[in-house]
Amino acid sequence: MSTTPAGSTPLRNDRFAAEPELAQVLAGRATLGRNARGPGAQAVQQALIDMGFSLHGGADGAFGPQSLKAVLNFQVHARSAFADVQATGVVDAATLRALDTLAPLPKQRGQVKNLPVPRYDGTPLRVLVVKNEHRTFLFDAQGGLQGIFGNAVGARVTPTDLGLKKVNAKLGAAEARDLGLKLWGGLVYGPCIIDLSWADGSRSGEELHGTNAPTRLGEDVSHGCIRHDNAAILVLYEAVKVGDRVAVVDSVQDARLGVPAPSPRVA
Structure with missing residues (x-):
């Protein structure tokens, strides 16, 4: 028997289609926010993780602050293709x-x-850092997508x-260990550092590196570096x-990137 309420367009992605609580969300009868629990919440969490949004703690089926942050970052991204999505964290x-359309298959x-x-x-880029959705995209030499990873970027003052x-x-x-101990008195850089200069070779003062604070991924908290x-x-x-190009943009709509491939209209 179908779990889709009458009058609703069914969810197409197999990640979500069999979850009764998500059918209620789709029909506008419920939402998933703080303290939501169950297999529907877990399916959403796993989709966000698989899309590269940081969600420390994994897909445990319980919506807490990390899940709400991941949803918010997804909504910021989705608004570039789905005008009715609001950045609420719910x-x-x-x-x-939008998630049903953009998420990969199970x-x-x-x-x-x-x-x-x-x-x-x-x-051509090998790495693209998108600040407003807190994700880093890795491309191969032919421009194919190799991976998407959550990040944390600079705070407002840095x-x-x-x-x-x-x-x-x-x-x-x-x-990485020695530099972290020298500059910050701790193992703040994780297992390695990718040092960046500007394209002309001048010093940028920024790096891609790991972190000893994984709960802060998905936020604007660093001194300018991009944490992973x-x-x-x-x-x-x-x-x-060395020599590979890395770009930092505010959003996927940055005109210097070109227009992202459009998403299909969803009824």
Whole structure:
């Protein structure tokens, strides 16, 4: 028997289609916010994680502050393609329709539509940092998507600078440890550091690195560097080489990237 309320367009993604509580959200009869629990909440959490939104603690089926933050970051992204999505941190019908369209199929990672173009003013990118949704995109040499990872970027008083940069150096575990102890008195950089300069070679003062504060991923909290989960920074570290281009933008709608692939209209 169908779990879709009468008059509602059914959820198409198998992640969500069999969850009765999500059918109620789709019909406008319920929302998923703070303290929501159950398999529907867990399905949403896992989709957000698989799309690269930071959600410390994983998909446990219980909506707390980390889940609300991940939903909010998704909503900021989704608004670029779905005008009815509001950035509230609560999963309502509009948010669920956008998630149903953009999330990959079960047991897959990435994103189906509305991906940023991997070029900045025509220059091919290996890495793109999108500040307002707190995600870092990794592309291969042909522009194919290799991965999406949650990040934390600069606080309002110490913002991460926008623009085109390049990988200046790669610092391994020993160097990351020593630098963290020297500058901050602790192991703040995680297992490695990707040092960035501006595209012209001048010093940017910013790096991609790991973190000892994973609960703050998904926020504007750093001194300008771009923090990642320690597992994610290892993937980035292995993938990039010195000289690879890295761009930082406010949103996927940045005109220097070009227009993201449009999402289909959802009834």
